[in-house]
Amino acid sequence: MKQELTADDILQILREVEDPEIPVLNVVDMGIVRGIRVQDRNVEVDITPTYTGCPAMKAIEEDILEVLNEQNFDSVKVNTVLLPAWTTDWLTPDARLKLQEYGIAPPEHTTADKSALLGGPKFVTCPRCKSHNTTMISQFGSTACKALWKCKDCLEPFDYFKCI
Amino acid sequence: MQKDSLFNYLLRQGDNSLILGQRIAEWCGHGPVLEEDIALTNTALDYIGQATLWLEYAAKVEGSVKDADHLAFLRDVFDFKNCIITETPNGDYAYTIARQFIYSAYQVELLNVLLNSSDEQIKGIAAKSIKEARYHLKHSRDWVLRMGDGTEESHNRIQKALHDIWAYTGELFEDDDVEIELHAAGIIPLNQSLYANWIEVVKDTLEEATLELPASEYMQSGGRTGKHSEHLGHILSEMQFLQRAYPGSKW
Numbered sequence: 001m002k003q004e005l006t007a008d009d010i011l012q013i014l015r016e017v018e019d020p021e022i023p024v025l026n027v028v029d030m031g032i033v034r035g036i037r038v039q040d041r042n043v044e045v046d047i048t049p050t051y052t053g054c055p056a057m058k059a060i061e062e063d064i065l066e067v068l069n070e071q072n073f074d075s076v077k078v079n080t081v082l083l084p085a086w087t088t089d090w091l092t093p094d095a096r097l098k099l100q101e102y103g104i105a106p107p108e109h110t111t112a113d114k115s116a117l118l119g120g121p122k123f124v125t126c127p128r129c130k131s132h133n134t135t136m137i138s139q140f141g142s143t144a145c146k147a148l149w150k151c152k153d154c155l156e157p158f159d160y161f162k163c164i
Numbered sequence: 165m166q167k168d169s170l171f172n173y174l175l176r177q178g179d180n181s182l183i184l185g186q187r188i189a190e191w192c193g194h195g196p197v198l199e200e201d202i203a204l205t206n207t208a209l210d211y212i213g214q215a216t217l218w219l220e221y222a223a224k225v226e227g228s229v230k231d232a233d234h235l236a237f238l239r240d241v242f243d244f245k246n247c248i249i250t251e252t253p254n255g256d257y258a259y260t261i262a263r264q265f266i267y268s269a270y271q272v273e274l275l276n277v278l279l280n281s282s283d284e285q286i287k288g289i290a291a292k293s294i295k296e297a298r299y300h301l302k303h304s305r306d307w308v309l310r311m312g313d314g315t316e317e318s319h320n321r322i323q324k325a326l327h328d329i330w331a332y333t334g335e336l337f338e339d340d341d342v343e344i345e346l347h348a349a350g351i352i353p354l355n356q357s358l359y360a361n362w363i364e365v366v367k368d369t370l371e372e373a374t375l376e377l378p379a380s381e382y383m384q385s386g387g388r389t390g391k392h393s394e395h396l397g398h399i400l401s402e403m404q405f406l407q408r409a410y411p412g413s414k415w
Contacts, residue, residue, distance in 0.1 A: 049213070049292065051209075051210060051213060051296065052210060052213025052214045052216065052217055052292055052293060052296065053209035053210050053211070053212050053213025053214070053216075054209075054213065055209075081288075082217070082285075082288030082289060082291065082292050083284070083287065083288040083291055084291070085288070085291035085292045085295065086292075137199060138199035138200075138202065138203055139203065139299060139302065139303055140199070140202050140203035140206040140207070140299075140303070141202065141206075142202070144206055144209060144210065148199065148202075162299075164295040164296075164299075
């Protein structure tokens with residue numbers, strides 16, 4: 001290794017690691033990377049799970065190890081941390097835009113879902129025609145992090161990245 | 165000794181999640197409609213994820229057990245500490261929903277208190293799991309309302325399901341030396357302290373759903389100390405088959 005890599009450099013490298021379920025997002029966009037420590041030629045990365053049973057987490061951990069092992073560190077370690085618990089509020093503004101373009105409605109702010117859980121109204125924008133005239137089909141969708149919605153104007157069903 | 169109590173408590177939590185997760189995963193490919201098939205499979209996945217966290221911590225506390233997989237796949241019936249309600253057969257969709265509602269309402273109350281546990285790892289597991297449990301409660305509560313306040317057939321089915329399952333609710337609120345010791349150390353709440361909020365959620369929901377609150381004089385008990393119904397062995401025979409037939413095999 002010619003020059004010591006800093007934590008910022010490593011953060012940039014981790015942007016190459018895609019979420020296996022939603023490949024338009026990388027692990028940094030997702031807010032999964034919670035800490036990076038570099039000491040001499042050893043690096044430790046803390047990640048936090050989105051959902052406890054998310055099958056993508058194991059793949060993500062392996063992908064992180066793979067890109068960092070290419071950097072000739074003496075040791076690379078990935079830790080899982082639980083606190084503070086992951087929230088969709090950590091998705092970067094850039095990530096929200098990418099989701100929208102990919103056809104997945106990005107999460108509203110968590111307070112919106114909390115009010116919906118208590119029976120209050122909730123508004124989700126159709127990622128295709130941008131209509132607010134939408135309705136939930138099911139709280140559970142194709143992956144743990146998504147719910148199934150339908151647009152009542154363009155009639156297309158769509159995934160909504162649910163807030164937690 | 166607090167270490168033994170902690171290990172036992174972690175098994176009780178982990179086993180509740182693991183067995184209920186394995187149980188409702190049986191609906192995969194058999195749901196009454198596609199959306200429900202997906203919903204229950206997602207819920208099962210959440211439980212398996214939670215079980216992994218609890219059992220990993222249990223293995224760490226115990227010290228000589230290798231990992232969570234070892235606890236999940238190599239223990240026999242008498243070593244499982246889940247409440248019996250989690251191992252009851254799925255029945256019809258009304259029964260599965262009634263069980264989901266009763267258990268989720270309990271789990272949300274429990275996790276809500278565990279958010280303030282003096283044990284950092286338990287606090288972390290609770291913070292992670294409660295976000296999922298709230299969705300499970302919302303989902304099952306919606307269905308209790310829809311079935312109860314639906315047709316005569318759906319009303320009768322969910323009412324019967326609640327009646328059938330009621331005798332298994334008592335065990336959720338039991339405490340023994342394990343809970344008493346950990347409660348004194350500020351790690352967990354007593355289960356009995358969760359009852360008041362739980363019964364209120366259940367009563368309110370059933371009233372809104374035009375359903376009657378079941379009454380059962382006799383309550384089943386024993387799962388938490390390893391005395392199970394005949395159903396658990398059948399769950400384990402399927403869940404543990406691979407590791408029993410091919411010890412140590414990896415996916």
